[in-house]
Structures are given as C-alpha cells and as structure tokens.
Amino acid sequence: MALTGVSTSVVDMSGDTTGLVIAKGTTAERDAISSPQAGMIRNNTETDRVEVYNGTDWRNLVEAGNAIPPLVVDFLVVAGGGGTRNDSPGGGGAGGLRTSYGSTSGGGNNAENALTLITSTAYTVTVGNGTNGATSNTGEDSVFDSITSAGGGRGGGSPSNYPGFNGGSGGGGAGGLYGSAGGTGTTNQGFAGGTSQNGGLPYTGGGGGGAGAAGLAGTASAPGGNGGIGVAVNILPATQATNLNVGEVSGSDVYYAGGGGGSVYDSPSTTRTGGLGGGGGGTSAPTPNSANAGTPNTGGGAGGVNATGGSGVVIIRYSSAYSTTKTGLISSVDSTTAPGEKIEVFTSGTGTITFS
16 A cells, blocks of 8 residues: 655555555543544444544544434333322322333323434423322423423322322322212323222222223222223333333333322222332221332322322433433433443433433
C-alpha cells in the first residue's frame, strides 16, 4: 500500500485496492478514551456501526447502505394503583396499562402503535406512585411522551355504602348493609371494580378492577370480591423482571396491573385474593384492620384497610444504535438480553429522556 504525503496534508492511499481497517472496539472501550478529538472515527463492535466524535458526543456515521435505523420505541406505561379506605372496603383498582408490545392475556391492551421519535429532543417520563385511599381518590398517572396511563381508582369504604372510584381500573364497592357499585375503568386501560352485596352480614367489598378483567362482586360466598387479573406483557423478559423486582412473574409471563381484593367483615373463614399482577389481598375478621399494599412497580391495586396501591412503571425498547441521557429519573438499561435492542426500565421519578 502506498502512503504518499501531498501538499494538502492528505494521506494518499489510492494505490491500495482493498480497504482501510480503522480502530475498533466495544462501547465501554470507546467511553474509556480520554480526551477524544473531534473527527476521530472508530468501528463499534457491539453495534456494528462506524462512529465519529463531533467534539461533544459520539455519533453514528451514516453511510450508503448502512443508515441508522429509525428511532422506533416500544413502550409499556403502567400507572400507580388505587388504595383502600376502612369499613369493609372494596379493593383498589389497578393503574391503567397502555402498551405497544402486545400481551399474552386479557384486556385488549395490545392494539397501540410504537412511537417514532427523533433524536436531540427531550421526552417526558413520569412514573406514577400508588396512593393511600385515606388521602387520595386515585393513584398517580404515568407518562411517556404522548402516552398517559390513568391512576387506579380507590376502593369504596366508610361510610359503608361508599362506591368505588373511577380510574385506570375502577375500585371495588364497599361492603355494608346497602352495598355499593364499583368504579369504572378507562377504555383500553383497565376494567371496572366489582359491586358489593346488598344485604346483611357478612359485609363484603367488591374486588378492584384489573387491566385484564373486572373485579368480582363481593358476595357472601367465595370467590366473590377477588381482584381482577392484570395483563401479561413480555416487553421485559421474566428473568429480568425477577432480577429487578418489577412485575409479577408467572411461569414465563410477566403480569402488571392486578386489582386489589375486597375485604370482609364478620366472615373469618373467607379470603379475597388480589389479582395476578401485584394486587394486594383483601382481609377479613379476625384481622380486619390489616393493610395489603399493591406490589411496587406493577400498578397493582391495594387490598385490606387504609392500604396503598403499588407504584407504576415505564418500560421502553429501542435499537441499541441509540444512546440516552436522562434527568430526574431512576432507571436501568439492559443491552444484552435482546440482541440489537436496549430495554430501559424506569422505576421512579419525573423527568426527561433524550435519544442520540
């Protein structure tokens, strides 16, 4: 190969008919370069992309036949779950669930399109908290860009005929002499809470609605009052969900947004379960004052007395050709489970994410 210096200070390699092999290495090795210079180029062996340093950031070099893939982002956005009150309360409704990734069960929540975003733009992310039914009517909303999932509705409680509240999924009606209705869910996000029985003892609260099914009615006979089941969305593999304590794993499926179980007065042998997907179980005499919170980062509704719904979660998947910067958020990124993709899990906070 001929290397000829010319007056323009350009290196002439035209005598070689093969190709130029440039420096190469992993992303970690790139980031370890001290004081990179503008114009420096290298081949990233993880993304199979040629990168150039522009003086501030490393960017992919667009070449004929090797364009950067479109920034298409799949999402799962689950809001905070609803809480419960006192006096034979209904179960809290699960946080609303919206996803583009598809589901393996329930809800009809798999019809949304992935988002096509652009680089160098800050997109809003909010992970909603679950709230206590003694202080709030609904859990907090969760947000990713234009996608908003509604917080779960509070379960009904004192006074004894207080209905469940509307939300992403509705809260269950309170148990009592007259019974009460469950709250309604939000279309394509969750289902209604169960009603409570109209009559005498035992007073049985209805189950909170889940993202995959309505809460069951509170009746004198089991299994009334169970929380509605959530939805299995496999945007995050089950092993990763277990490692991060995010979602509720059942076999190879990861469930989110289960409703809370309704509680019972004067029925010690009856148990009301929370819906699969983080719903808290209901309580009954002789421990009517127990509180069973929804599971964190599932959006599960609460069960029991004066309990708090589970916090929500935001999970996104996008091409590993892109990097992100965040403000005000707690997240983790997995770039090994899905070849060519990154899976980013936001577990708390309100802030922004920017792709580059």
